[in-house]
Amino acid sequence: xxxxxxxxxxxxxxxxxxxxxxxxxxxxxxxxxxxxxxxxxxxxxxxxxxxxxxxxxxxxxxxxxxxxxxxxxxxxxxxxxxxxxxxxxxxxxxxxxxxxxxxxxxxxxxxxxxxxxxxxxxxxxxxxxxxxxxxxxxxxxxxxxxxxxxxxxxxxxxxxxxxxxxxxxxxxxxxxxxxxxxxxxxxxxxxxxxxxxxxxxxxxxxxxxxxxxxxxxxxxxxxxxxxxxxxxxxxxxxxxxxxxxxxxxxxxxxxxxxxxxxxxxxxxxxxxxxxxxxxxxxxxxxxxxxxxxxxxxxxxxxxxxxxxxxxxxxxxxxxxxxxxxxxxxxxxxxxxxxxxxxxxxxxxxxxxxxxxxxxxxxxxxxxxxxxxxxxxxxxxxxxxxxxxxxxxxxxxxxxxxxxxxxxxxxx
Numbered sequence: 410x411x412x413x414x415x416x417x418x419x420x421x422x423x424x425x426x427x428x429x430x431x432x433x434x435x436x437x438x439x440x441x442x443x444x445x446x447x448x449x450x451x452x453x454x455x456x457x458x459x460x461x462x463x464x465x466x467x468x469x470x471x472x473x474x475x476x477x478x479x480x481x482x483x484x485x486x487x488x489x490x491x492x493x494x495x496x497x498x499x500x501x502x503x504x505x506x507x508x509x510x511x512x513x514x515x516x517x518x519x520x521x522x523x524x525x526x527x528x529x530x531x532x533x534x535x536x537x538x539x540x541x542x543x544x545x546x547x548x549x550x551x552x553x554x555x556x557x558x559x560x561x562x563x564x565x566x567x568x569x570x571x572x573x574x575x576x577x578x579x580x581x582x583x584x585x586x587x588x589x590x591x592x593x594x595x596x597x598x599x600x601x602x603x604x605x606x607x608x609x610x611x612x613x614x615x616x617x618x619x620x621x622x623x624x625x626x627x628x629x630x631x632x633x634x635x636x637x638x639x640x641x642x643x644x645x646x647x648x649x650x651x652x653x654x655x656x657x658x659x660x661x662x663x664x665x666x667x668x669x670x671x672x673x674x675x676x677x678x679x680x681x682x683x684x685x686x687x688x689x690x691x692x693x694x695x696x697x698x699x700x701x702x703x704x705x706x707x708x709x710x711x712x713x714x715x716x717x718x719x720x721x722x723x724x725x726x727x728x729x730x731x732x733x734x735x736x737x738x739x740x741x742x743x744x745x746x747x748x749x750x751x752x753x754x755x756x757x758x759x760x761x762x763x764x765x766x767x768x769x770x771x772x773x774x775x776x777x778x779x780x781x782x783x784x785x786x787x788x789x790x791x792x793x794x795x796x797x798x799x800x801x802x803x804x805x806x807x808x809x810x811x812x813x814x815x816x817x818x819x820x
Contacts, residue, residue, distance in 0.1 A: 484550045488525045497676060504680055507542055521545035523553060524680040529668025531680045535688040560628040564602055576600055589650040596659050602628050612642050621645035633687055709774045712781050720753040745769040
């Protein structure tokens with residue numbers, strides 16, 4: 410009797426799981442957070458099966474393992490379902506970049522960021538830190554799928570079934586002519602996906618122009634949204650708030666914007682990069698800067714060796730360094746000026762004065778890097794294409810620059 414009861418419970422669980430998977434597949438076909446993959450039911454089936462077949466250790470583990478496809482390929486197929494805006498020819502669907510940091514004095518770690526368009530809106534998703542670029546790349550792709558397909562798919566399913574309702578208060582506040590930033594604050598406090606947490610605001614100034622950046626936690630994942638530049642913090646915040654409310658389809662804001670089909674992120678060769686260190690806190694930002702400094706010399710040296718590989722003799726150094734210190738400077742480290750000579754190019758470069766030998770070297774390296782770029786000898790490292798790279802935290806950023814008002818053109 411106990412075995413029979415256990416078998417019945419197992420059968421019931423399997424039926425319930427099949428119903429959930431089928432419901433999610435239907436939901437994905439209708440609306441998967443801005444990606445109309447209903448036109449591609451096979452992909453919707455794969456994604457739904459992956460969601461309910463993964464071993465959910467941290468919410469987004471090995472999404473593509475059960476489908477037999479690589480997680481990066483699965484993410485690319487998901488993004489390609491968004492066909493309202495066709496990417497330029499030869500532009501990769503997924504665009505990759507990598508940060509690096511020193512985990513300790515000898516260990517370098519990498520974090521992958523993947524950029525893509527969903528219905529014309531640029532998205533950047535950052536993963537966590539790993540000892541290799543390949544692991545970092547797969548982690549970022551896995552987290553992107555786990556969030557957009559898994560968490561948002563479940564959230565949309567709950568909303569469709571009436572288990573979760575978006576707060577209707579936005580329409581009431583619009584009638585009362587409340588500022589958009591206050592409407593967003595109230596919406597986030599009431600919307601279950603935001604877990605009752607209001608947005609956190611920061612501002613950056615460039616000349617007389619201010620740009621607002623809002624950080625919002627959606628379904629447990631920190632997001633950062635940017636708006637257009639404005640003349641004051643209030644105007645910049647209201648602009649960003651309107652775009653976020655549209656993005657979240659807040660009642661009363663659903664038709665306020667439309668993606669701009671001629672925006673740089675849509676027609677350009679690459680999706681514009683987000684602000685520097687956007688996925689890092691203050692402490693991590695310092696670690697990234699330290700890693701950048703430690704690897705700057707190595708990157709320029711590699712470019713020189715690549716540019717002059719045929720001219721270099723066996724055992725010959727590609728550059729030679731000399732230093733000059735300010736004898737009147739009593740601070741530590743003292744002011745230093747570095748000169749680097751590249752014998753095979755017949756050129757010397759003297760950098761600006763800097764504190765310490767390392768910073769002085771970096772100043773001179775910047776001149777060498779500019780020389781290599783202007784001469785066309787080597788190119789600066791660019792983003793990686795859609796495929797997996799060869800061996801050698803979960804964060805999302807949404808850029809509001811590429812949205813346009815339907816009746817007024819680009820904002």
